[in-house]
Amino acid sequence: MRLTPGPDRDIDLDTVNLFDLDLYTAGDPHTVWNAMRAKAPLHHQVLPGGREFWSVTRYEDVCRVLGDHREFTSERGTVPTHLGTDDVAAGKLLTSTDPPRHTQVRRAIGAKLTARAVATWQDRIRQAIVGFLEPALDGEVFDLAERALLLPAMITGPLLGIPEKDWAELVQLTAMVTAPSDRHFCHGSEDATLAIAHHELLSYVTEWVKQRRASGEADGSVLDHLVNATAGDAPLTDEEIALDGYSILLGANVTTPHTVSGTVQALIEHPEQFARAQADESLIPNLVEEGLRWTSAATNFMRYAVDDIEIGGGTIPARGAVVAWIGSANRDELQFPDPHVFDIARNGAKRQVAFGFGPHFCIGAPLARMSLRIYFEELLRRFSSLEFAGEPEHLRSFFIAGMTHLPIVARKR
Ligand code: HEM
Structure with missing residues (x-):
């Protein structure tokens, strides 16, 4: 998706189609x-076929929708691709469960993903990132977006307990879930692509658990931890383990690569920001926050109104679906002055909501933040400049903002 907007223009909000995939590949x-x-801070759209949804775009409203499960439930699904079909995993999958059950399961799963727990992985993650950047050092054209898809597997594969031989396949399957219409990932139709990917990913985790149980081995990985975790005095069921393993794989694979590519793209477009970060490494944590705000890799998440709810100057009727546009909240001028300016020293960049808000705030945020910090440390230490070597190609998705190709050339420092 285009991250630097063109000039404001007259838009007929009564006819705009927020699920038009062309808007995210070729539009603005x-x-x-x-x-x-x-x-229209509360916007209503009816899709051909009758499915309808409301949208909130202001920072304050996005935080309220994502953050208050009493008004907006996650239990009927949270991904707009599934709009209108109640989630079969409701109450079993972490992301589709409301507190208090959500709190119990999240506590059990989260122990391995806290900032303190992931800090022990720092050196291994740095090594993986150095290996990732190596091919760019020879000065040839390097397709950052294409290669970045493998980055989370290289970083989190060992931490999650996924052997290297399986990375490429899992990366492909998770990309199929988030962009089933993209020509790089589509198999036949969008529905078929989603069905195949969902089935294969669940089978993968189920088989992994079965083998681990049979062998009695443990490697201290996040998936191992899921197998042994208890929530509210009872172990997680096999179905919960499979679904949550799936969700962690998905969360890890589909967002970080696009944050990396989008932030590098912004640094190339703004060489003065690149130079500034290179001159002062202490700016890197804020560069990461600004990169997260700027790219907003998860463009939106969905909830359903529990009751008639007044928000954004209108009313969402009970049981209505509401899409909280994170990508928009992160450019709300009331929170972020000059929101369409990329500024690595921005005051308050940390208020960005790229990781969501409230009880479902991204459980992988400490890992993602640490990985991004190390990535930019190593990038800025190695390269004196970066240039575009072709046009970017945008991911065909209204859910994940990303690129499938970003050819660049890097010069060694
Ligand atoms: C830049 C990287 C990332 C971004 C932008 C991102 C974004 C998000 C967002 C917006 C949510 C909230 C969903 C909601 O409100 O319904 C979320 C939740 C989640 N993320 Fe991430 N994520 C990232 C990295 C990761 C990583 C590395 C992992 C796994 C290790 C992960 C796993 C999850 C899981 C399991 C949830 C569900 C948490 C819950 O329901 O309590 N994410 N993420």
Whole structure:
């Protein structure tokens, strides 16, 4: 998705189609969200076929929708691709469960993903990142977006307990879930692609658990931890383990690569920001926050209204689906002055909501933040400059903002 918007233009918000995939590959969603924040902070759209949803685009409203499960439940599904079909994993999958059960399961799963727990992986993660950057050192064209898809597997594969031989397949399957219409990942139709990927990923984790139980071995990985975790005095069921393992794999694979590519793209477009970060490494943690805000890799998440709810100057009827546009909240001028300016020293960049807000705040955020910090430390130490070597190609998705190709050339420092 285009991350630097063109000039504001007149947009007919009554006819705009927020699920039009062309908007995210060839269009300019930020100009649409600018208009929505200004003129229709609660927006209603009916899709051909009758499915309907409401949208909130302002920072404050996005935080309220994501953060308050009493008003907005996760238990009927949270991914807009599944709009209108109640989630079969409701109450079993962490992401589709409300507190208090959500709190119990999250506590059990989260122990291995806290900032303190992931800090012990720092050196291994640095090694993986150095290996990732190595091919760019020879000065040839390097397709950052394509290669970055493998980055989370290289970083988190060992931490999750996934052997290297399986990485490429899992990366492909998780990409199929998030962008089933993209030509790089589509198998036949969108529905078929989703069905295959869902089935294969669940089978993978189920088989992994079966083998681990049979062998009695343990490697201290996150998946191992899931097998032994107890939530509210009872172990997780095999179904919960499979679903949550799936969800962690998905969360890890589909977001970090696009944050990396989008932030590098912004640094190439703004060489003065690149130079500034290179001159002062202490700016890197803030560069990471600004990169997260700028790229907002998870464009949105969905909830369903529990009751008639007033928000954004209108009412969402009980049981109505509401999409919280994170990509828009992170460019809300009331929170972020000059929101479409990429500024690695921005005050308050840490208020970004790229990881969501409230009880479902990304459980992988400490890992993602640490990986991104190390990535930019190593990048800035190695390269004196980066340049584009071709046009970017955008991911065909309204759920994940990303690129499938970003050819660059890097010069050694
Ligand atoms: C830049 C990287 C990442 C971004 C932008 C991101 C974004 C998000 C967002 C917006 C949510 C909230 C979903 C909601 O409100 O329904 C979320 C939840 C989640 N993320 Fe991430 N994520 C990232 C990295 C990761 C990583 C590395 C992992 C795994 C190790 C992960 C696993 C999860 C899981 C399991 C949840 C569900 C948490 C819950 O329901 O309590 N994510 N993520």
